[in-house]
Amino acid sequence: MNSAPSGRRPLTVIVPCKNERRNIRACIASFAEIADEILIADSGSTDGTLQIVRDIGGCRIIEREYVHSGDFKNWAMQHASHDWVLIVDADERVTPELAREIRAVLSGPDRADGYWIYRENYFMGHRVRFSGWQSDRCLRLFRRSCGRYVGDTDHAEVSISTGRVGRLRHRLRHYSYWSYDAFFQKFNRYTSWQAQVWHAAGRRPNYWRMLFTVPTRFLWLYIVRLGFLDGYVGLQICTLSAFYSFMKRARLWELTSGLPQPDPETSSASPGPLRSDPGRCAA
Template sequence: MKIPGRVPISIVVITLNAERTLKQALESVAEWADEIVIVDSGSTDATLHIARQFNCRVIYRKFNGFGSQKQYAVNQAKNDWVLVLDADEIVSEQLANEIAALFISDLPICAGYTLPRNLIFLGRVLQHSGQNRQPVLRLFNRRKGHITPVPVHESVQVEGPIGQLSGLLIHYSYGSLHDYVLKMNQYTTLSAEEMALRHKKANIPLQGLRFLFTFLKIYFFKGGLLDGYPGFVWALLSAVYPVIKYSKLQELHDGDEKLKTRPELAFDRL
């Protein structure tokens, strides 16, 4: 289906050195979306040059957590309907047509819509591993919803009915294992800091069991072994992730305990 004119929605993207995938992401929406808003937190690569090629509205904002940054981007949109797109996600042609069809006769009847997302990992689509057609709520009326204000693993919450679309959102999240490790380090730190603020404790003796349970769940019960070598690596790294997260939480707790007994150490943090 050829999309008749511009669809009255705003695409909102947050970026930081996203040149690897940004061009493909913008190409998938530039021809039909009414507006693209990019909130950048200080890119030093070709990200801003790519954004200007697609006539995006670019705004600088210091990063202070994924939830807050994305909500700020949503607030800058001129349209009520927004599609929150990561810089490493591509809207398939089928999904673009489905989104356009919602607006052809009238405004959408739901407050938001989930989109099925597939992950590309180590050059392969994970057909299993708990990542096949994973529904994510990304298209919504910003007058009826918001993004949760958490540092990491944010989500969209709406008041009203939620519909489902079937066209794929394709996620090229990790260009290499090096990229994965960098993101895991960032995300586990943010998660540990958020849990520390909620005074959550790390149960260190359970970490071995947590690792084993997570690996077995993804690799066997969710069929990761059917995804070959990428499925094995995904299950392994996914099992390592919570161990690192809770270990960092324990590290923060130990640091706070040292400050209580030796307050002079606080000067080391200045």
Template sequence: MSRRLSVVMIAKNAADLLPDCLASVAWADEIVVLDSGSEDDTVGIATRAGAKVFSSAEWPGYGIQRQRAQRYANGDYILMIDTDERVTPELAQTLRAVLDAPQPGAVYSIARRNYFLGRFMRHSGWYPDRVTRLYERERYQYNDNLVHESLEAPQAQVIALSGDLLHLTCRDFFSFQRKQLNYAAAWAQERHQRGKKTSLPGIFAHTLGAFCKTLLLRGGVFDGKQGWLLAVVNAQYTFNKYTGLWALNHGYSEKE
């Protein structure tokens, strides 16, 4: 007997992205959208597409918001995706096969093809970029991390699925940079709250390491111009994270 699938996503001001995302999973048994106070037509688009739409304007961080969204789902399995992702036909076929004969207790990883400035990257650590997104609703959920949240399933068997999840990571450079800066700020706040510290040498060591890892160890050089640019972007993101943590460690703030 095939298991029921709930596609779950959190959204905010995603009116331009949502139609294609929803269309790629229209075959699912239900789609749940938890809106985080959108000011555009995100809620209307999701409602007209037949999704079950809920609202929670308070922002507790990505992990807890995903937990909240999952509570509205009723399917046997959860497919957690973002509004800037699309399920390819090959992946949809694979997901249906899993639902027809799932392995109890297992979780499933999906390869993401990440888009950066006109190109779906094939290296640079951005492919296959496997993420664990398909799992049993009653058995697993996401952790509480403010950013870079992940599924809590430490003992579970992880099965890699065929078929890609398209991820429109960077269509507009400045929007992408703003999002990266927000991620860096959340990362620094979270690490600071956990008592983590860094130093000036640590900042520059991590920054240089991020550049070399992207370009050389992860093959970014084979992604052409975008590979070089992404190496710089990753280094910049790392610099922002650790400099933000250093500033918090030393008590620097806007008020000061």
């Protein structure tokens, strides 16, 4: 952790995490030289993540239960010592080029209160250049006095009250998924939560949208957004993205129209124990 040089606005880097043993050391090392404070916001790690953080040193740890991304990050921001914050997920890396650009922004004229940062995405270790991911961006560098996450899902985004928002040129490296087990763990959470938000807002499933969402989404990403240029990786990402769009709607249908499975063990008409027939069971 560094002290801000004279003329540079100090920066708190916040890392939300849970069970990130394989990521946390490299993540912290990627931004350590530009951080005046490192705040690790943990939501229940049990894999040794926090011990690694303590071994690294120079970090402050805060802990709380996770509800969803926006809620958790808004809570973590309240604990930052500085107005300027940079949010970095544990599976992301601040490249040297991005670090220099952030340092220059905080040392230069006060032109904006928040900055969009584009991401350089990887899928199971392979760089994704197209497939709709080429325009992936997040508002991660901002004044916490002006910014707050808005939205009740894991894809909540920051809103800057002053409207003064800029854009950084260099990208944040993002290692999205290393296995299908990890993918489907988040897939289930994201689709379930979005369906619950829609259901609470009174939204109803639409048959035609469910019917056409997979082919239209796939063709848009694979053809128009050039997913075919990403080869095997692009084929998988475009297919999974289309299925993701479908499953949000399918889970909404489940909430509005799905019937619960009967539980005969709690019914007053539960049948008695099965009776054996010695004659029929004889060898």
